[in-house]
Each structure stands twice: as structure tokens, then as C-alpha cells.
Amino acid sequence: MxxxxxxxxxxxxxxxxxxVCTLALSAGLLLGGCVSNQPARPPAPDLQLVDxxxxxxxxxxxxxxxxxxxxxxxxxxDGRVESVASESGEGCMQQALREWVSxxxxxxxxxxTAAVLDWMGVTADRGG
Numbered sequence: 083m084x085x086x087x088x089x090x091x092x093x094x095x096x097x098x099x100x101x102v103c104t105l106a107l108s109a110g111l112l113l114g115g116c117v118s119n120q121p122a123r124p125p126a127p128d129l130q131l132v133d134x135x136x137x138x139x140x141x142x143x144x145x146x147x148x149x150x151x152x153x154x155x156x157x158x159x160d161g162r163v164e165s166v167a168s169e170s171g172e173g174c175m176q177q178a179l180r181e182w183v184s185x186x187x188x189x190x191x192x193x194x195t196a197a198v199l200d201w202m203g204v205t206a207d208r209g210g
Contacts, residue, residue, distance in 0.1 A: 129157055129197060135185030143174035145203035153179045157195045161188040169198070 145151065152169040153176070163186045168176035183199055 129191065129195065130189040131186060132161070132189055133185075133187040135182060137178060137182040139178045140174055143178065145175045147203070147205070149202065151175055151179055151201045153183050153199045153201070155183050155186075155197055155199070157186075157188045157191055157197055159191055159193060161190045163187075175203075 139145070150170065154165075154167050154169050155163050156165040158164055163184055166180045166183050168180060170176060179199070179201055
């Protein structure tokens, strides 16, 4: 008959290896607990855009070539957007982006969620 502490049919050998296994398991748990002292971050909610207005850039407003325009905002629980702010300075492009982002509507979320939009104007010749 094999007991719980025995390695199948090994009797004494299985009992002698148990302290080593317990020590190895304990050391692994201790080391695993010491590796990271930061709590795990929950995954960001899945924001699903359901509606957006048209981005209207004034004719006399030319985005800087290669520049990334970042706009931060908060999606409210009801899916509407608030606290829209440019993180890339002020100017006509930033104003146009703030107005556009303000038109975004998302599916409702469990709690207000911070988000950002990065926009870069790219120009190319037709057919190229």
C-alpha cells in the first residue's frame, strides 16, 4: 500500500525526499513573493467608440509635419467625454482636436476612464 507521503512504492525514499520538496516549495514561494512588491494593475477597460463627429481643421491651419498631437480626456460612465485637454501645447490644430474629441461617444463603462488620442497629420502625393 502506498501512503500519501510515499513516492509510488518507494516507502522510506519518498519520506526522506519530502523535507527537500517542502523546502524547495517554500523557497520558491518566498522568492516569488519578493520579486514584485507592486500590486498587479487591472487591465484597462475596453473602450468602444460608437459615434464621433467630423474633424474640422480650419483652412489656414497646417499641422506641423511629423508632429504628434496628444489629446487627453475622460470617458464618463455613460460613455460621454469630459475633461478634454491638449498635452501638446496650444494652437489651431490642438483646438480642432479638442473640439473633435468632445464629440466622441463610447459604450457605457463601469467607471470613468482616462484615455488619450494621438494624432499625426501625414501628407503624400496622390498615387504615391
